Amino acid sequence: MKRRPTITDVAARAGVSKSTVSLVLQGSPLVRSETAKTVRAAMREMGYVYNRAAATLRGSSVGLVGLVINDLRNPFFTEFAVSFQMAMAAAGYATVISNADEDAELQEKLVASMIEHGVDAVVISPAYGDPSSVFDPLARAGIPTLQVLRRMDPRTELFPFASFDYAAGSAEATRHLIASGARRIAFVGGLDERSITRERMEGYLAALEEAGLSPLRVEGPTSRAFGRSAVARLKDDHPECDAVFCFNDLVALGLIAGLQRDGVAVGRDIRVVGFDDIEEAALAWPDLSSVACDIAGFARDTAGALRDWLDTGTRPPAERRAPVGLVVRASSGGLGQ
Amino acid sequence: MKRRPTITDVAARAGVSKSTVSLVLQGSPLVRSETAKTVRAAMREMGYVYNRAAATLRGSSVGLVGLVINDLRNPFFTEFAVSFQMAMAAAGYATVISNADEDAELQEKLVASMIEHGVDAVVISPAYGDPSSVFDPLARAGIPTLQVLRRMDPRTELFPFASFDYAAGSAEATRHLIASGARRIAFVGGLDERSITRERMEGYLAALEEAGLSPLRVEGPTSRAFGRSAVARLKDDHPECDAVFCFNDLVALGLIAGLQRDGVAVGRDIRVVGFDDIEEAALAWPDLSSVACDIAGFARDTAGALRDWLDTGTRPPAERRAPVGLVVRASSGGLGQ
DNA sequence: TTTTGTTATTGGAACGATCCAATAACCTGC
DNA sequence: GCAGGTTATTGGATCGTTCCAATAACAAAA
DSSP states (O other), X not given: OOOOOOHHHHHHHHTSOHHHHHHHHTTOTTSOHHHHHHHHHHHHHHTOOOOHHHHXXXXXXXXXXXXXXXXXXXXXXXXXXXXXXXXXXXXXXXXXXXXXXXXXXXXXHHHHHHHHTTOSEEEEEOOSSOTHHHHHHHHHXXXXXXXXXXXXXXXXXXXXXXXXXXXXXXXXXXXXXXXTTOOSEEEEOBOTTSHHHHHHHHHHHHHHHHHTOOOEEEOBOSSHHHHHHHHHHHHHHOTTOOEEEESSHHHHHHHHHHXXXXXXXXXXXXXXXXXEOOHHHHHSSSOOEXXXXXXXXXXXXXXXXXXXXXXXXXXXXXXXXXXXXEEOOGGGTOSOO | OOOOOOHHHHHHHHTSOHHHHHHHHTXXXXXXXXXXXXXXXXXXXXXXXXXXXXXXXXXXXXXXXXXXXXXXXXXXXXXXXXXXXXXXXXXXXXXXXXXXXXXXXXXXXXXHHHHHTXXXXXXXXXXXXXXXXXXXHHHHTTOOXXXXXXOOOSOTTTSOEEEEOHHHXXXXXXXXXXXXXXXXXXXXXXXXXXXXXXXXXXXXXXXXXXXXXXXXXXXXXXXXXXXXXXXXXXXXXXXXXXXXXXXXXXXXXXHHHXXXXXXXXXXXXXXXXXXXXXXXXXXXXXXXXXXXXXXXXXXXXXXHHHHHHHHHOOOOOSEEEEOOEEEOOGGGTOSOO
């Protein structure tokens, strides 16, 4: 198997110097259009492919960005990753996507590998754990790094943070439940020591406070399996409960499955609201009311901010909060079933 | 911002030549262990990071593989992508993941970009469309390429293909429905002109034939939304239907949501079986019977085969079929509800 | 002492692009 | 026909590694 042709080979074939070929490659207006045509023809004939590694060595950007996600199997993050990747691809960047699987040690390895590959930037939704082992190397290497959806490193001046306005969303959802007549509203799912749980509970607590109601809490992971198992916990600990605001849609969907198994009519006997508005929420039965986060839009905005940072050097603001909005469906009794 | 230290800088600091540093980098037994220690200390102190681009230029592998998926938002493919990426990461490879979004033109661009980046290999679940625009460049560049889950290019000697034994799975599922008493079994979802639909229908048709039953068909896309809408089509076209075998779990879950909305008791009034056994199948209500594909295992095997190909040069067999197995749950009436 | 081996270390030429400074080619106008 | 200016083209150094061939250091054998 013979080696790939280089610009020197192309140059020989086209009867010009390699410098000219290089100029053609970057679309310089300096070369005569006729010459350029000849060169391009030679490239096509020889099946020339650009060697980015060589260019990188001379200082041009690799056109590669890293994306590290704490849990890529969660559809919320999947949607973010896919939309982000596509937005970057449209701008000519390839994306190395990695699942850190909530494992700080693995995450450290993944980021180190990305730095070796010379990625132009890193976007990370970090796993829980000591942030310095992953952020310090990025800072040393001078790689623009964005924290999204979860802030682990407090140095947001250095590593700008972007997420959704969870507190506003949970307040809106809780007010909606209260307005629909619910009085004993539980917050199900999420681990209390995590900041995202605190953010999502913040608005819930504030809205209850406003209405003079007291909170009910079932703490736990954020998975569908937990949601399903939480039904029993709810019945035991808070049998009087008439509405549930879930940490996320996965918990809500699991919970609904569990309630249905027990013959409880969701939307009538008990109202349920989720968070994230994943695609499935609108398609489940009953339709799941949920706080919608426009993840695809958020991902595009993130990609846009990152490209600005790379192209013009303008670092994004230290903190950005994307708005969210409640979508009322049958599970909260919002529609006539 | 000063530039990153190179092996020459490290060499100066450690008082050796850059060649020695290079040897240390690849763990050569030629360097005295004491010297190696000094060099490693210097690296640590200076925050040296390996520059893969430079090494690549000299011919070493990039340690980067490309993964192109026709529809990355589908949880089936997501699970494959995530498991594959993690298996490759464990072997020291980074993975560029791309969603072709069933767009052949986009796919062509993505693959071209991967070739430019010099990926060591490509794993692709191709979008529908002319395969040559994406496979020919890969062949020219001599990049080991694996087709998974969908065969678009017939040259499987060149681009080995791996998937699941769909025909066996659909036969098993259909026999199970017949054994449970179903007689009017519909096959819902999937577009007839696609080979994967033909494979998944093959076993269904064979099992019906065996039992002297005739097929019922509702053709369509493979999404949750279609599944939900298919309920009406089913009622109109095949009101006598007593069981449904769905193209995949998404269709099945959508269908179940639609049936529940209409007050039909799934598992009693009508039996439903899905395909893929995505995580949600076990957690939905009622639990969804499904033909289980061990995607994570399949992804690991694929990663293993690819690493063999890269490390030892042994090309995988032209076609590999991973076994599948039916998991019986409540939706097909398999459990006492 | 010289020879012969080992074992460690090193200079320097690649790899394939970029880009600066230098040169060539071609217009103008006088 | 030539100065001056513009437009096109080109040699060659450079980026940070790898790896070969050459050399150095030192011990054991002759």
